[in-house]
Amino acid sequence: MKRKKFIQMGAALAATPFLALLGTMAFSNEQERLKNWAGNLTYSTGNVQYPKTVAEVQQLVKKLPKMKALGTRHCFNMIADSKDDLVCTRDMNKVVSIDTKAHTVTVEGGIKYGELAPYLQQHGFALHNLASLPHISVAGSITTATHGSGIKNGNLASAVTALEIVKADGSIAHLSKEKDGDKFNGAVVGLGALGLITKVTLKIEPTYQVAQRVFLKLPMSQLKQHFEQIMSAGYSVSLFTDWQSDSINEVWIKSKVSTDKEQNQPEFYGAKAATKNLHPIIDHSAESCTEQMGVPGPWYERLPHFKMGFTPSSGKELQSEYFVPIQHAVEAIEAVSRLGKQIGPHLFITEIRTIAADGLWMSPCHNQTSVTIHFTWKQETEAVMKLLPLIEKELAPFTPRPHWGKIFTIAPKVLQSRYEKLDDFKKLVEEYDPHGKFRNAFLEHNLYS
Known part of the structure; x- marks a missing residue:
């Protein structure tokens, strides 16, 4: 049965106007070329290898002059693309x-x-x-x-x-x-x-159990006044909005059973408790979504929004996402909301989340607990690529870092300035790959240009 009500996973043709050129390049071989998960991003080569062992990977790496690793093809830009050779790790899954x-x-x-x-x-x-x-x-x-x-x-x-x-x-x-x-x-x-x-x-x-509850129509005024309290109300909290009203469409609270404060109350900061399972896009069927209504279940059946058994067979959407330091969360949300009328016609839904700081050099959360503003777009590439610079301009005062696997148009010089360990990372790359075997157009453009 077609799972068309699942939140379709799509991809943009490219991450930046520069990389958009890749979508129109002629291909040098006649082999069948892979597409991304949704089918609307075509990789630049049909030369794909599927090793099953580390030894096979070593042989391929020694043999091939240029290559990229390819996983489950969920990226929405060309970060994993190669015009030469791809090595897919799908069979190394034990x-x-x-x-x-x-x-x-x-x-x-x-x-x-x-x-x-x-x-x-x-x-x-x-x-x-x-x-x-x-x-x-x-x-x-x-x-x-x-x-x-x-x-x-x-x-x-x-x-x-x-x-x-x-x-x-x-x-x-x-x-x-x-x-x-x-x-x-x-x-x-x-x-x-x-x-x-x-x-x-x-x-x-x-192991632990998680119960998930959903609340509807959280007033934006409450979010602005109580942002951190709202985002701390469970082990994991997500907000879904289409930016078309003065309220958040849905609040998803995932609570550890017996450790987090239970959310049995009929209201949550003015939002009303849902009376049935819901999809993040409220008019879509919740069949593909993980169980809600406070029913406890294993961690892996509640922390994701979607069930493993519902892999979509097709999708028509694009995704972009920006990480902003949590102290600027409310201002950043207000900035994006000013573009609501322009965003609305091209958007399925936005999800707002928080992630703790880490020490990983190239992580968007490096040394900063962050709020992310995630956009699930309709597959309207031209319109979306015009909207992204407007969103990035509104967010610029808060030094946003984009998700590495999704579409963005932030200029390389600006992007590079937001990673204080970038020079150290480049030195590490030079040590591991002195001749640029694993470098591709995405890396050249965003890290080296």
Whole structure:
């Protein structure tokens, strides 16, 4: 059955006007070319390899002069694109080991969170956080600083304690948080620039249950007055708005059972409790969404917004997202709301979340707890690419950092100025990949131009 009511995952043709050129380039081979998850972004080569072992990855890296790693193809720009060769890690998707004493699990980089989570649950363990979708790979998520939600919860990359990376010469680098300190912080969110991530070790914790409740029509005035209290009301809190009224459409509160304050009350800062399961886009079926109405369930069946079994077969949307220091959250939300009439016709929904600070050099949350303003756009590329500079201009006073895997138009010079460890990161890239084997147009434009 077609899951058309699922929040469709799409992608823009490019992240910037410069990269838009990639969408019209002639291709040098006749092999079938991959598309992204939604099917509206075509990768620039049909040369795709699917290794099953680390040794096979090493052989490919030694052999190929230029290449990029490709995961589950959930990025909305060309960060994982190559005009030469792609190495897809989809078949490297196994749990390697679990250490119940050290509270860690080691996995192959291509495993999806939706595959790892049930395994951890069976062994009595959990992760601290999950993204809205469980369909994304571990390596792809951490290298782009994909995040999840929670004012005290770091992004997915913050759970990493060790990495195995195949470097440009085919050798293997092992990095750990315990032994490699600063270099480790530079490598985790590596943007695909250091090499292919073949194994990841993640911190785990005892399993827990979560109950999810939804409230409708939170007055914007209440949000402005009580932002941090609202975003701290559960283990993970998300706000959904279409910017078309003076209220937030939906508030999703995910609470740890027996630890967070339960939200059984009929109202929440003026918002009314929902009486049935809802989709973030309120007129869509909630069939694909995780259980709500305060019904407790395992962490991995509540922290994502959507169920693993409902992978969409098609989608027509674009996504962009901006990270702003939490102290500017209300001002940033007000700034975007001023564009409501312009945004509305092209938007499905906006989600507002919080993520704790981390020490990872290229993470948008580096040294700053952040609020993110996420836009799920209709597949109207031309209109969206005209809107993004307007949004970025409104947010400019708050030094926004874009999500690395979604579309943005922030000028490279401005983007680079917002990462204080960028020079150190470039030195690390030079060490791991001295001849630019893993560099592509996205990295050249955004980090080096």
